[in-house]
Amino acid sequence: MRPNFTNSPFPIIMLEETDSTNRYLTDLCNTSQPAPAEFTTIATRFQTSGKGQRGNSWESEAGSNLLFSTVLYPHFLAVQRQFVLSQMVSLAVKEELDTYTDEISIKWPNDIYWKGKKISGILIENVLQGISIGQCIIGIGININQVVFHSPAPNPVSLKQITGCDYHPLEILQGFLQRLNTYYQHLQTATDEHFQMCIADRYQKALFRREGFHAYADAHGTFMARLADIEPDGRLVLEDEQGCLRKYLFKEVQYVL
Ligand code: BTN
Numbered sequence: 525m526r527p528n529f530t531n532s533p534f535p536i537i538m539l540e541e542t543d544s545t546n547r548y549l550t551d552l553c554n555t556s557q558p559a560p561a562e563f564t565t566i567a568t569r570f571q572t573s574g575k576g577q578r579g580n581s582w583e584s585e586a587g588s589n590l591l592f593s594t595v596l597y598p599h600f601l602a603v604q605r606q607f608v609l610s611q612m613v614s615l616a617v618k619e620e621l622d623t624y625t626d627e628i629s630i631k632w633p634n635d636i637y638w639k640g641k642k643i644s645g646i647l648i649e650n651v652l653q654g655i656s657i658g659q660c661i662i663g664i665g666i667n668i669n670q671v672v673f674h675s676p677a678p679n680p681v682s683l684k685q686i687t688g689c690d691y692h693p694l695e696i697l698q699g700f701l702q703r704l705n706t707y708y709q710h711l712q713t714a715t716d717e718h719f720q721m722c723i724a725d726r727y728q729k730a731l732f733r734r735e736g737f738h739a740y741a742d743a744h745g746t747f748m749a750r751l752a753d754i755e756p757d758g759r760l761v762l763e764d765e766q767g768c769l770r771k772y773l774f775k776e777v778q779y780v781l
Pocket of ligand 1: 543591635665
């Protein structure tokens, strides 16, 4: 497919179809000299092999939703601080969707939910360079205008199902990129630790199941717990009904919905 360039402050390449925008952008970064500018964004109407987390696929009806990937080179960010990128991206998606509807939250670590349903998924692929992040490909799918979902993915929802209205996916893309750019500028210029604390605080306030006891499942079975903390490296800390703290990395615990 030949790329189309849209009129935007960010370099956006629009493709009619591709296998995966993450894969396309990774290839572009590996083969371009000089490397694509930061915030170079690949968006498409349809993916034949969209990638999800945990090796899952990401299904999306042709032309209905927002499917894109963008690239950053946060060389200034130490590997152990990479979770801040995930927090910023999740907040930028949540805050953009907040302008269209209430009750958007972030399900740890970076799913975007409306009530108990998933409206957006995020797949971040980092390339490490020594002790810092050399390249960060941020892939995002947001369900916008699709009203029937066929994939086995549990509990999907779209903006149209929530509000009854149709939207222009590219307008939502612009809004997201502006929000992420603002966060990213701050990350580079503000006192690192102070800014990261502000982000962590905002992220915690935006979390799904922020209050009360809910069901979770780990390798030992199902249990009730409340969300106690998110550690700077992204670990989820749950407090069970006996008052014990249980700490989890991504994939070590499931939310029982
Ligand atoms: C998840 O499983 O929740 C993450 C889904 C991420 C899907 C997006 S769609 C655009 C980008 N390209 C991909 O292949 N995946 C991401």
